[in-house]
Amino acid sequence: MIDFLKKVKKSKNDLLLLNNAEKNNILEEIAKSLIKNSEDIIKANAKDMANADTNDLSLALKDRLLLNEERIKGMSEAINQISALPDPTNRVLDGFTNNIGLEIHKVSVPIGVIGVIYESRPNVTSDVACLCLKSGNACILKGGKEARFSNEAIIEVIKKTLKQNNINENIISLVPDYSRESVAKLIKMDKFVDLIIPRGGEKLIKYINDNSSVPVIKHDKGLCHVYIDKYADFEKAINISINAKTQRVGVCNALESLLVHQDIAKEILPKLEKAFNEKKTLLKGCEKTRAIIDIDLANDEDFHTEYLDNILSIKVVKNTDEAISHIGAYGSGHSDSIISENINNINKFLSLVDSACVYANASTRFTDGSVFELGAEVGISTSKLHARGPMGINDLTTYKFKIYGNGQIRE
Amino acid sequence: MIDFLKKVKKSKNDLLLLNNAEKNNILEEIAKSLIKNSEDIIKANAKDMANADTNDLSLALKDRLLLNEERIKGMSEAINQISALPDPTNRVLDGFTNNIGLEIHKVSVPIGVIGVIYESRPNVTSDVACLCLKSGNACILKGGKEARFSNEAIIEVIKKTLKQNNINENIISLVPDYSRESVAKLIKMDKFVDLIIPRGGEKLIKYINDNSSVPVIKHDKGLCHVYIDKYADFEKAINISINAKTQRVGVCNALESLLVHQDIAKEILPKLEKAFNEKKTLLKGCEKTRAIIDIDLANDEDFHTEYLDNILSIKVVKNTDEAISHIGAYGSGHSDSIISENINNINKFLSLVDSACVYANASTRFTDGSVFELGAEVGISTSKLHARGPMGINDLTTYKFKIYGNGQIRE
Numbered sequence: 109m110i111d112f113l114k115k116v117k118k119s120k121n122d123l124l125l126l127n128n129a130e131k132n133n134i135l136e137e138i139a140k141s142l143i144k145n146s147e148d149i150i151k152a153n154a155k156d157m158a159n160a161d162t163n164d165l166s167l168a169l170k171d172r173l174l175l176n177e178e179r180i181k182g183m184s185e186a187i188n189q190i191s192a193l194p195d196p197t198n199r200v201l202d203g204f205t206n207n208i209g210l211e212i213h214k215v216s217v218p219i220g221v222i223g224v225i226y227e228s229r230p231n232v233t234s235d236v237a238c239l240c241l242k243s244g245n246a247c248i249l250k251g252g253k254e255a256r257f258s259n260e261a262i263i264e265v266i267k268k269t270l271k272q273n274n275i276n277e278n279i280i281s282l283v284p285d286y287s288r289e290s291v292a293k294l295i296k297m298d299k300f301v302d303l304i305i306p307r308g309g310e311k312l313i314k315y316i317n318d319n320s321s322v323p324v325i326k327h328d329k330g331l332c333h334v335y336i337d338k339y340a341d342f343e344k345a346i347n348i349s350i351n352a353k354t355q356r357v358g359v360c361n362a363l364e365s366l367l368v369h370q371d372i373a374k375e376i377l378p379k380l381e382k383a384f385n386e387k388k389t390l391l392k393g394c395e396k397t398r399a400i401i402d403i404d405l406a407n408d409e410d411f412h413t414e415y416l417d418n419i420l421s422i423k424v425v426k427n428t429d430e431a432i433s434h435i436g437a438y439g440s441g442h443s444d445s446i447i448s449e450n451i452n453n454i455n456k457f458l459s460l461v462d463s464a465c466v467y468a469n470a471s472t473r474f475t476d477g478s479v480f481e482l483g484a485e486v487g488i489s490t491s492k493l494h495a496r497g498p499m500g501i502n503d504l505t506t507y508k509f510k511i512y513g514n515g516q517i518r519e
Numbered sequence: 520m521i522d523f524l525k526k527v528k529k530s531k532n533d534l535l536l537l538n539n540a541e542k543n544n545i546l547e548e549i550a551k552s553l554i555k556n557s558e559d560i561i562k563a564n565a566k567d568m569a570n571a572d573t574n575d576l577s578l579a580l581k582d583r584l585l586l587n588e589e590r591i592k593g594m595s596e597a598i599n600q601i602s603a604l605p606d607p608t609n610r611v612l613d614g615f616t617n618n619i620g621l622e623i624h625k626v627s628v629p630i631g632v633i634g635v636i637y638e639s640r641p642n643v644t645s646d647v648a649c650l651c652l653k654s655g656n657a658c659i660l661k662g663g664k665e666a667r668f669s670n671e672a673i674i675e676v677i678k679k680t681l682k683q684n685n686i687n688e689n690i691i692s693l694v695p696d697y698s699r700e701s702v703a704k705l706i707k708m709d710k711f712v713d714l715i716i717p718r719g720g721e722k723l724i725k726y727i728n729d730n731s732s733v734p735v736i737k738h739d740k741g742l743c744h745v746y747i748d749k750y751a752d753f754e755k756a757i758n759i760s761i762n763a764k765t766q767r768v769g770v771c772n773a774l775e776s777l778l779v780h781q782d783i784a785k786e787i788l789p790k791l792e793k794a795f796n797e798k799k800t801l802l803k804g805c806e807k808t809r810a811i812i813d814i815d816l817a818n819d820e821d822f823h824t825e826y827l828d829n830i831l832s833i834k835v836v837k838n839t840d841e842a843i844s845h846i847g848a849y850g851s852g853h854s855d856s857i858i859s860e861n862i863n864n865i866n867k868f869l870s871l872v873d874s875a876c877v878y879a880n881a882s883t884r885f886t887d888g889s890v891f892e893l894g895a896e897v898g899i900s901t902s903k904l905h906a907r908g909p910m911g912i913n914d915l916t917t918y919k920f921k922i923y924g925n926g927q928i929r930e
Contacts (some may be wrong), residue, residue: 124871153886220903332838344926470925470927493714508877508907509907511879512878514881515752515754515755515881516881518882
């Protein structure tokens with residue numbers, strides 16, 4: 109592992125010497141190569157699909173895993189979009205000349221070596237590799253075992269293209285093996301790795317966060333809330349709740365827990381029940397909810413659960429303060445929304461709910477890089493430092509101070 | 520510990536509700552109270568000083584520990600300067616209305632609860648407490664045992680002032696005890712603490728970094744280099760080397776290792792030796808250096824050592840590339856300087872040396888918050904994420920996205 113990491117770390121200076129045109133040229137070559145080699149990639153994917161059958165993976169997981177001509181075309185297009193973004197590095201973020209003539213420039217630079225740990229979808233492999241290349245970072249990818257052959261085929265195409273363009277192929281690497289131990293080792297290698305981005309299950313992320321000596325930006329679960337305030341417009345409240353929960357249930361910005369102000373619960377809960385029944389959503393509620401509509405009981409564990417399914421927990425709360433403190437205790441800092449026409453309650457909610465994205469009168473489903481005009485995203489950060497919420501290419505940079513003097517010494 | 524942390528976490532929302540004028544008012548009251556209670560603080564400090572005698576602390580450490588009227592006045596003035604800074608929170612960093620009318624605002628917000636672990640100088644206690652208050656963060660302070668009575672006296676004055684102004688006193692707290700275990704516990708409390716800032720010895724920082732599940736921004740050692748290029752102006756090279764090494768030897772931005780291009784080594788090393796002899800600097804060199812000037816041998820360990828003393832290691836290098844790779848292997852990512860009149864070598868050095876502050880033709884001693892016009896500083900970050908180099912009050916904030924809708928749902 110150390111020999112492997114030494115090579116990767118060494119490669120990052122080669123990346124620093126490439127200008128934007130050179131990086132874009134390679135990205136476009138990679139986009140073409142993926143199309144050209146789609147047959148090989150699909151063959152490799154078939155092996156993963158066969159294993160998925162043997163291992164009885166769920167239909168949803170198999171769908172995420174599958175690659176075909178159209179999906180490879182999508183991967184290729186995503187790379188061309190990344191190539192079209194402005195170079196996030198070498199931007200002068202701030203700068204001035206001080207009173208003794210020191211020119212102090214704060215300049216954006218790549219972070220260095222980034223390890224990304226993720227699951228299933230093989231398109232993440234090419235997306236992340238190319239986002240890192242564009243932002244000048246060497247990357248170490250650790251995909252899921254279930255996508256092993258697909259990922260290896262994609263990386264082989266990318267590495268071949270790098271070689272053909274005389275670029276150090278170590279700038280984009282898969283971890284040498286798929287054992288759990290390789291993750292355990294990787295996250296202790298702060299001498300060689302500057303950042304770990306884990307995307308995936310709660311347990312994996314907790315394990316990495318608790319054990320990593322490399323800084324971590326978590327892409328953790330989304331336990332998102334909608335709070336329907338006493339002063340809510342009912343039509344907006346119902347539309348937004350339905351949309352946030354049911355438009356796509358398996359995603360991190362989908363609604364999981366609905367909070368309803370007690371003064372309007374009697375009136376709005378039956379309407380909500382009717383609307384959710386049409387979407388076949390399984391509703392679970394607290395005792396106060398069940399005193400109004402006849403649904404299953406939601407226990408404490410329910411309110412801690414990211415269902416990623418067509419299930420919703422409902423809780424009646426006394427006021428905005430209780431909604432805020434419930435979200436503080438049960439939320440995951442991802443996306444939460446208040447439905448209200450009252451500016452004071454909106455301001456309070458938006459200030460005090462400590463989440464990456466806080467909404468007033470809109471669906472939580474909007475949390476993503478394209479809506480926020482950040483371009484392709486690495487994921488949605490639920491960490492609070494460095495990058496929060498949709499994490500775009502700029503968030504893959506840090507800065508350094510370059511100071512130009514003319515012999516100045518400190519008196 | 521958990522009860523203590525729950526109280527601190529709860530207090531952070533009280534802070535969010537204070538506006539800038541209210542925060543400044545409290546800061547000014549604290550500044551006054553420190554002066555008013557200086558007698559009590561000095562009495563408490565005398566206990567620490569007596570223990571320092573018993574424990575045979577070095578003169579330098581005792582000097583850092585000592586408080587007197589003048590130093591307390593300095594602490595008070597520092598707080599008034601913090602109060603005069605613009606509020607770093609609630610700034611709209613970016614924002615736009617998208618094509619379906621969602622108003623997306625990226626707004627600076629406090630990080631939340633910050634734990635700061637530091638040593639000796641009791642003025643750090645009031646500085647950090649007030650920087651956190653100004654930036655809306657609750658803070659947990661863990662000072663050194665050697666400054667225990669001084670820190671407790673300072674915090675008592677601050678807490679009394681908070682109470683008198685009806686502010687939740689838990690926003691500024693000392694850890695309940697001085698055991699090593701309390702640090703071990705604190706750094707595992709990611710449910711309650713959002714950031715740990717360790718300032719101090721290398722071992723302490725490594726321990727915290729390796730074991731913390733809370734994100735860490737290290738304020739680690741400064742193993743700073745000056746590289747004298749083949750194309751250096753000798754007068755600048757000698758002045759800067761002398762200044763960076765000897766103007767103040769016990770600080771993190773002082774020079775520790777001097778690198779000299781082989782083509783000029785014969786000419787410049789005797790001049791450097793003469794200049795450093797006048798400053799009584801103990802010189803140690805690699806074999807190539809010792810073939811030119813008669814000094815002690817610097818072994819591999821020397822090049823890894825932050826002396827914090829009037830000692831300098833010297834190495835002769837082949838070229839700028841070797842200087843860069845030496846700094847990559849031995850440096851601490853703090854501050855490094857090239858002395859050269861050649862723009863290509865300067866650009867290469869400034870691009871490829873991966874340190875927070877990279878200088879051309881200036882002393883490394885300039886790395887601090889006041890020179891960089893950041894105001895009072897929390898320290899010098901040697902981490903690469905979130906904040907790098909001198910860390911001012913803006914770096915104690917993160918951001919959230921506030922999204923204002925009017926019923927928008929995702930199609």
